[in-house]
Amino acid sequence: MRRALLPLLLISLLSADSYVTLDNGKTVHLKDDGTWEEVKVIKKGEKEIVLKNDGTWEEINPKDVESANIITNKADEKFKSTPLGKALLGKWVSDDGDEYLIFTPTTATLKIRQERGFRTFTGKWRIEKLDEKERSLTVNIAEGARLGFVTFGGAMRKLRFSEDLQTLYDESEKLSNMRVYRLHKVR
Amino acid sequence: MRLAKLSLAAIVALGVSAFADVENVKFSGDAKLFYGTNDADPYDLFDQDNSYGQAGATIAMSADLADGVAGKISVTGLSTLGLENNLVSGVWAGALSRDGGVVATSSQWWVNEAWLAKTFGNTTIKIGRQELDTPLAFTEKWNIAANTFDAAVILNNDLPETTLVGAWVGRGNGAPGGQVVYGINSGSDPFDTYGSAIDDAYGLPGLADGAYAVAAVTKLIPMTTAQVWYYNVCNIADAWWAQADVDLKDVVPGVNGGLQFAYIEPADKVEKAVGAKLDESQAWAVKLGYNLDGLKLAAAYSATDEDGVVVIANTATGAQVGSQSKLYTEAWWNYGYVGLPDTNAFMVSAGYDLEDVANFYAQYTNADTGKNNRDMSEFALTASKSFGNLDTTLAYIYTDADDQNDGSSYNTIQLYLTYNF
8 A cells, every 4th residue: 555655646746836727728747857748638527637648648636737827927927027017007098088098006997988988997907918029018907707818807908019118009999990099198 | 418517617718728829818798778868749858758778788709819810709689678667668779670570678689790800911801790980881889789790801001001991791780760770570680781771761672782892091191091982882872981180289289180071972773763863962071179188179060962862971870860970070969960961060079087077078069951951959968987897978968950859959868877897
């Protein structure tokens, strides 16, 4: 019995934190030799089983798979600390007054003029994607819940900074009605 | 059976994870409750007989798929929630089905958007059921439900500061008379061949056969966005729209202006159907505006040709009184009057965003409709405020129109509640 328990314990210790679900839904196995491979994780009853590319499988503890949520949070923190992320903080208003974006370190408000009043989203925010070279960001405002890279509620805005970071272009409606909002920061 | 035990979220995750490069998947939507009442004779404000109300909800999913493909699917539902039992006797949208049946109190839902878009270099193709925003064929968003189109749109940005547009519109669910969308009767399809709303509005014998549009939108002229559109609403009309909007923010901060010209020529088949030669409709409009620090002022004037027949308004909802017009002078509530033939109209408006209090807006519109004897004056005053994700607008409208309430003026009060989730 002891002989059987020891290898299981070792396997369990070695596999701790070695599986990570990425924000695109893929799960990867981080191997001890410094390489990695994509694996599939399936559920069998209460158990989670990893299907490896070499044809073998392994039962794992669900806690050993770091969730996409944690990864995304880390990415969000990293994005927010970049010059683009920091430049977002403050109140932005479009030239025609049709859109307001207000970012504080923890909350954000999006207010867009509609035919009848405004459409408003307010709540927590995060940066989903950031491209320093293009000066573009995808920002999620006031989401209600999240499952990996699927988000529920709130608004997703695709933003791009001017070279001097003084002007913000909201290109979220470029595809739907060819409209790009040009926003400037107000104090 | 085991599958049935999976949560919706898990099913979504399983489905989506099959596409490795899917990102920005977003489920969102809104829930609306709109109410309106007026004191047109012989009723008083808040009487059930002269009040209208409806609830609506839209749930949408959008995603950026692999290889630069984006997509969206959205479902809209309408219900009176039983308001007709005590409070109202009319609805905002979808009162009639395509076959003329009254479906106002039916709970109804339909897919109002389902499209895929792919970008190749500077060219984007968008195909499927979608909203459109063009001067003479567009989605009206003021009502509790919005009309959409089965269409294919190509956008190209190869030329500097210029977007070239090509569009084919096969079908739409736009309805005339201010209802914006057709309702659904026992699962009937509210979408029909594009142009059928014009057939219905003008009593034409089923001439609709889709539409094509091409356009160029350019910012090559400094401080100016200029656009020219050509439409062929098959068998019904050819139309042109030209517009130049100037924003003088770099010269005189806050000042902007614009010029518009519209032309609609009925097709030979329409003339044959009505048995008469029909003159083309023309309109021009000019606007001056001022925006600064939350203050928004505008004044506009428009004039239409006296011999025209078609109203210069949204062809998607029939191009009649009740259809919204993109002319600068368009009223806040009484749509289409400014686009009537032989009409001179002016509009003045002021909006102010009183931070942390509310957003206030006032507009006065006057349309002198000449030989049509449908003169209309309207004053609208609104206050909008958001409580978290709940948007509210309270509106007061004074209407004095020759063809409403036996020519006597009347008052309207409306409440718009929208919760965004």
